[in-house]
Amino acid sequence: MPDNKRSQAITQGAQRTPNRAMLRAVGFNDGDFDKPIVGVANGYSTITPCNKGLNELSLNAEHALKQAGAMPQMFGTITVSDGISMGTEGMKYSLVSREVIADSIETCVQAESMDGVIAIGGCDKNMPGAMIAIARMNVPGIFVYGGTIKPGHYKGQDLTIVSAFEAVGQHSAKKIDDEELLQVERHACPGAGSCGGMFTANTMSSAFEAMGMSLPYSSTMSAEDEEKLISAGKSAEVLVNAIKQQILPRDIITRKSVENAIAVIMAVGGSTNAVLHLLAITHAAEVDLSIEDFEEIRGKVPVICDLKPSGRYVTADLHQAGGIPQVMKMLLNQGLLHGDCITISGQTIAETLKDIPDTPRTDQDVIRQWDNPMYTQGHLAILKGNLSTEGCVAKISGIKNPKITGPARVFESEETCMAAILAHQIKAGDVVVIRYEGPKGGPGMREMLSPTSALIGEGLGDSVGLITDGRFSGGTYGMVVGHVAPEAYVGGTIALVHEGDSITIDAVQRLLQLNVSDEVLAQRRAEWRTPEPRYTRGVLAKYAKLVSTASKGAITDSEI
Numbered sequence: 001m002p003d004n005k006r007s008q009a010i011t012q013g014a015q016r017t018p019n020r021a022m023l024r025a026v027g028f029n030d031g032d033f034d035k036p037i038v039g040v041a042n043g044y045s046t047i048t049p050c051n052k053g054l055n056e057l058s059l060n061a062e063h064a065l066k067q068a069g070a071m072p073q074m075f076g077t078i079t080v081s082d083g084i085s086m087g088t089e090g091m092k093y094s095l096v097s098r099e100v101i102a103d104s105i106e107t108c109v110q111a112e113s114m115d116g117v118i119a120i121g122g123c124d125k126n127m128p129g130a131m132i133a134i135a136r137m138n139v140p141g142i143f144v145y146g147g148t149i150k151p152g153h154y155k156g157q158d159l160t161i162v163s164a165f166e167a168v169g170q171h172s173a174k175k176i177d178d179e180e181l182l183q184v185e186r187h188a189c190p191g192a193g194s195c196g197g198m199f200t201a202n203t204m205s206s207a208f209e210a211m212g213m214s215l216p217y218s219s220t221m222s223a224e225d226e227e228k229l230i231s232a233g234k235s236a237e238v239l240v241n242a243i244k245q246q247i248l249p250r251d252i253i254t255r256k257s258v259e260n261a262i263a264v265i266m267a268v269g270g271s272t273n274a275v276l277h278l279l280a281i282t283h284a285a286e287v288d289l290s291i292e293d294f295e296e297i298r299g300k301v302p303v304i305c306d307l308k309p310s311g312r313y314v315t316a317d318l319h320q321a322g323g324i325p326q327v328m329k330m331l332l333n334q335g336l337l338h339g340d341c342i343t344i345s346g347q348t349i350a351e352t353l354k355d356i357p358d359t360p361r362t363d364q365d366v367i368r369q370w371d372n373p374m375y376t377q378g379h380l381a382i383l384k385g386n387l388s389t390e391g392c393v394a395k396i397s398g399i400k401n402p403k404i405t406g407p408a409r410v411f412e413s414e415e416t417c418m419a420a421i422l423a424h425q426i427k428a429g430d431v432v433v434i435r436y437e438g439p440k441g442g443p444g445m446r447e448m449l450s451p452t453s454a455l456i457g458e459g460l461g462d463s464v465g466l467i468t469d470g471r472f473s474g475g476t477y478g479m480v481v482g483h484v485a486p487e488a489y490v491g492g493t494i495a496l497v498h499e500g501d502s503i504t505i506d507a508v509q510r511l512l513q514l515n516v517s518d519e520v521l522a523q524r525r526a527e528w529r530t531p532e533p534r535y536t537r538g539v540l541a542k543y544a545k546l547v548s549t550a551s552k553g554a555i556t557d558s559e560i
Contacts, residue, residue, distance in 0.1 A: 032071050036115035036243045038236075040065070040074040041105045041130060043121040043146070048081035050122035050194040050201060053223045054146045057232040058120050061144065064236035065118070070243070072236075073112060077104045077130075079123045082447060082473065083161045083195060087418065092444030094125060095471070096543045098280070099556050101129025106136055115139065116243045118236055122146030122194050122223070124474070127204035128277035131213065134249045135285035140242040141249055142344050143214045144235045145205040147223030148315040149193030154183055160196045162309050162475035164188045165449055169457020172422045193223030197308030199474030202315045203270030204277060209324045210264035211257045212343030213249070216352055220319035238345050247346060253285040256338040260328075260349065262294055263336050266301040266378030267327050268318070269311065271474030272393045272482055275380060279553030291382055291391045291551050295510065298378030301336055303397060304368045310397045310477040311374065313366045321366040322357075329356040330370055383481060385513040386521070387467070387493050387503070390485035390551035394507050395472065399479050402507035404465045405515070406431045410499045413437065414448055414470070421454045428463035431503040435494045436531065437470030438487025439554045443535065443544035449473035452480055465505045467512065469494055469550070481505055481512060483550040489531065490549075496524040 020033060040062055044055035058074060065072040078100055085091045101121075109117050116139055119130035127143065134141035152159035167184040170176045176184075194201035205219035215235055221228045258278060265274045275294055282289040305327065306312050318324075331337045332353055339350030360367040368374060379397035384390075396402050406429040411417035417434050420426055432451070439445045448470055455464055461478035469487035472480055486492030493514055497503070502515035514521070535541040546556040 026073070028071060035069055035071045036240065037112070038065050038070045038072050038239065038243070039109050039112070039114040039117040040072050041077050041108070041117055041119040042074055043077050043079050043126045045079050047079060048084060048123050049149060049189055049192050050081065051079050051126070051146060052192040054120050054122055057144060057146060057229060060229050061118050061120065061232045061236040064233035065240060068237045068240040070240045073114065075108045077101050079121070079126055082124050086165070086447060086473065087414065087450035091446040092442050092540060094447065095439070095445045095554060096539060098125040098129040098132070099543070101125060102132035102136070105130060105133035109133070109137055109139060116239055117141045118144060118239050120144045120146065120232065122201065124200040124204070124273065127201065127208060128281060131208065131281050132284045135253055135281055138248050138250050140239060140247060141213070142235050142239045142242070143208050144232050145214060145219055147193050147221045147225070147228045148202055149196045150190060150222050150224065150316055151196050151314045152187040152190045154187040158314055159184065159188045160308055160314060160475070161188055162197065162449070162453060165453030165475070166457040169421070169454035172454065173458040175457070191224055195475065196314040196316065197475060198268050198270055198305070198315060199309065200271040200273040201474070203265060203268070203274050203474055206268055206270065206324050207261040207265055207274060207278065210261045210328060212252045212341055212349065215345070216325050217319070217323045220315050220323045222316050222319070241346070242344055245346060247342070247344060250285055251342055252344060253281065253287060254341065255287050255289070257341040258282055258287060258289055259297060260337050260341060262297045263301045263331050264324060264327060266298055266380065267303060267331060268305045269303045269307050269374070269379050269397050272380060272395050272472050272476070273474060275393050276471065276483065276550060276553055280555050283553055283555050283558070294380060295382040298380060301331070301378045302373035303375040303379050304330065304370065304373045306366055306368065306374055309475045317366045321364040322360055325353060325356045326360055326367055329353045329358060330360070333358055334370065381507045381510055383505070383507065383510050383512040385511045387512040387514045388484045389493070390549060392481050392484040392512055394481045394505070395477060396507045397477060399477070400462045403505065404431065404479055405502060405504040406465060408433050408497050408499060408501040408503050410435070410497055414446055414451060417451050418454065421451055421458070426455070426460065426464060428460060431465040431467065431505065433494065433497050433503070434466070434468040434470060435488035435497070437468055438489055439547040439550055440544045441487050441489025442470065443540050443547070445471050445550065445554060447471045447473040448482070449476055452476040452478055465503070467494070467503070467505065479505060484512070485549045485551040487550065491525070491528060491530070493521065495528055496521055
């Protein structure tokens with residue numbers, strides 16, 4: 001029995017008789033009360049293909065927990081589909097769901113005095129939501145990723161959900177006809193699993209593997225492959241051992257391990273959302289991390305993987321090429337990983353990687369050789385300037401020119417911007433501004449995949465800049481800058497931009513600048529007034545009152 005107050009609470013004699021009586025009703029027998037109780041946080045739903053296969057994984061983990069001498073207690077947690085809600089009012093609930101997931105897991109595990117938790121999730125917010133909870137509670141935990149979707153195929157091309165969004169722009173620009181658009185829609189998502197490129201779900205699963213909170217290779221497995229089932233069972237066994245050894249999340253989630261995760265995110269070309277989520281996870285774990293730390297690591301780590309959205313391959317291809325362990329071994333050899341970090345298995349990172357080849361196989365080009373990277377520095381740049389004094393995130397992979405100065409085209413919401421793009425009102429050289437979409441102003445900080453994909457589809461990805469206090473999907477690429485903070489709703493400079501103002505986005509100088517005099521800005525600021533909140537009741541209203549700035553991770557417990 002583990003040396004843990006939670007287990008002791010079940011075995012304190014007569015005063016616990018009612019507890020034992022209720023536990024008998026859910027399957028406990030006489031010999032089970034001295035076993036560790038392990039929560040199985042099951043994110044299964046048919047809302048999204050990302051989570052469609054999770055129940056089978058959860059049942060396999062439940063069986064493995066029993067075989068390993070633990071007593072599992074399964075409970076459900078929610079998900080919403082970013083891809084399905086994208087471009088709608090419903091997308092405002094996406095980032096909110098991260099907090100709901102975290103709170104629900106914390107509530108169940110703490111209320112039932114569980115000894116550990118295995119969290120099983122698929123869609124984007126499942127990962128950070130689960131890890132925020134695990135870090136808060138600091139009881140042994142492990143994350144099991146539901147797995148990536150396999151690519152769709154049409155006319156010899158690999159398709160992802162982003163292909164469908166880009167096809168909308170291509171259709172608007174009359175580059176494809178109605179039948180072509182329909183065929184892309186029909187073939188983009190062939191089955192279960194999370195969006196197939198190095199988008200947010202696969203980025204965060206990779207980060208957790210790099211941190212040591214998931215098993216090696218598990219972050220890039222395909223949802224429909226048998227190895228994913230096997231990995232779920234193995235994860236349960238490893239967790240039971242971690243409970244016995246009392247390997248706690250805050251032993252694993254440290255400043256060093258988070259730096260490892262950031263290095264891997266840069267190397268694989270991961271999502272801008274990783275910045276937001278890692279800031280929130282480190283807050284929960286009480287690890288010191290700031291937005292500037294991402295920029296420091298970016299300068300040291302090249303992008304060595306050729307992955308969508310801006311590259312050629314999908315995450316299933318990365319898995320076949322050697323997965324995250326191969327990427328980590330290359331970083332470790334270059335002194336860019338901390339090999340002494342402990343993992344959930346009890347091994348260090350260096351011990352875990354000792355049998356991984358020093359160089360990737362030469363019969364593949366998903367993972368590039370170290371001396372032939374995609375980009376010599378990381379792709380997630382932190383920009384500052386008078387338009388974002390707290391910092392913002394630019395994704396600079398896949399663009400020809402990292403600098404643009406042009407006239408502002410100002411929109412108060414995603415919908416009005418999308419309408420202008422589809423009406424061909426945005427021209428090369430413009431800098432699109434989408435504001436009042438931040439954590440408080442949206443509320444919920446929607447992702448702007450629809451407008452960015454439409455710009456790509458119309459052939460404007462390299463010639464139009466776009467800035468927003470909202471977020472971007474992991475599927476976004478181009479000259480885009482998100483998480484602009486302070487946001488418009490709290491009076492950030494983005495609220496003061498006028499149509500036609502000159503704006504400079506300079507990823508080389510890490511600058512986001514509104515080219516207007518201080519005197520003019522001061523006058524505009526004096527005239528600006530906080531808008532009425534868009535929601536005054538319900539979950540979005542509560543979220544808007546609690547949520548922090550994006551530069552702190554859009555957390556909801558900063559001042560409680």
